[in-house]
Each structure stands twice: as structure tokens, then as C-alpha cells.
Amino acid sequence: MARPKVHDAALRAQLLTRARELLSSDGTDGVSLRVLARDCGTSTTAVYSLFGGKPELLGELLDEALRRFTAHVDAVRAEDDPVAALVRLAGAYRRAALAAPQLFDAMFGGALPPATAHAALRPLRELVQRGVARGSLRPDLDPATAALTLWATVHGWVSLQRRHLLPEGRDRLEDAVRGVLDGWRPA
Structure with a gap:
């Protein structure tokens, strides 16, 4: 038996x-x-x-959290205008981070696995590439560098917001992202 x-x-x-x-x-x-x-x-x-063991259990939880986070962010990318989509993507990133702050910290705290970084940058890089292809962004713009710059901007802003370090009434993430993107527009 x-x-x-x-x-x-x-x-x-x-x-x-x-x-x-x-x-x-x-x-x-x-x-x-x-x-x-x-x-x-x-x-x-x-x-x-x-x-x-605990590392494998946490790994499975973080993989699931990353899939949910990525799905939340991926839902934004259907926008026709890639520059507008990048601004919306920043908002989606923030909403996902604020909805599950401990999971966000676990995903992006400590040593960030390359797969996590790649997944976080992929939507940004794809939208920058679309913006360059459509002429919304400068043709000499490197999508990988631009994606990393946007990620640093949004991630830093969200981190400051979560720690209540933004000046009162100064929560202007979309303005900050637009400011970065304006610098990359064709002359």
C-alpha cells in the first residue's frame, strides 16, 4: 500500500x-x-x-511578486503615444510599489538579481525604442541608458515618497518624468 x-x-x-x-x-x-x-x-x-528552505520559499514568493508587478506595469503599454505611455508607466510603477511596499522592498532590496533588473527595465526600454522609431524621442538616444535613467528617476521618487521625504505638496512624479523626457525630444 x-x-x-x-x-x-x-x-x-x-x-x-x-x-x-x-x-x-x-x-x-x-x-x-x-x-x-x-x-x-x-x-x-x-x-x-x-x-x-527559506531562500527557495522567498525566491518563489519574489518570483510571484515580480510577475504581479510586471503584469501591473505591462497593462499600461498599449498606449499609442510612447512618451505618454512612459509617463503612465511611471504612475503604474508607483501604484504597484505603494500597493505592496514590503514585497517591493523585498524585490528591489539588497542584491538585485539580473533577471529582476531586466524585467523592470524591459517595458521602459521597449517604449523608448518605440519613441525613437516614431520620432517622438531623439534618434541618437540609447534605449538602454534612457530606460535606466527613467527607472532611477521613478524608483528614486517612489523610495522618497515611501519614506515621507518629499516636501509637503510636492508629489509631482509625472512632472519629473515629463521633464526627463522633454530633454530627449528632437530639436
């Missing part, structure tokens, strides 16, 4: 849900395998059996 499977897909889903809650409220340091197992009525052995 086959041994019943104790650590099944339902337990895996329950552990992921609770780990996501812990990560969302307390960051990566708040995801304790002992607490997670206790909260889900199981053992740490189950967590190790299903995920391999």
Missing part, C-alpha cells in the same frame, strides 16, 4: 499564502519557517520538504 502524501499541493498553497502575508507585513526578516509552520498547523519539515 502506498504511503499517503502528507505534504500536498493544498498545504503548499496554504504555506505560500501565509508566507506572503508575513512577507507583506514584516518583510523578509518576518518570514520565519517556525512561525510559518506553526501558523499552518504543520512542521518545519513540511516547509523544507515542499520548498527546500
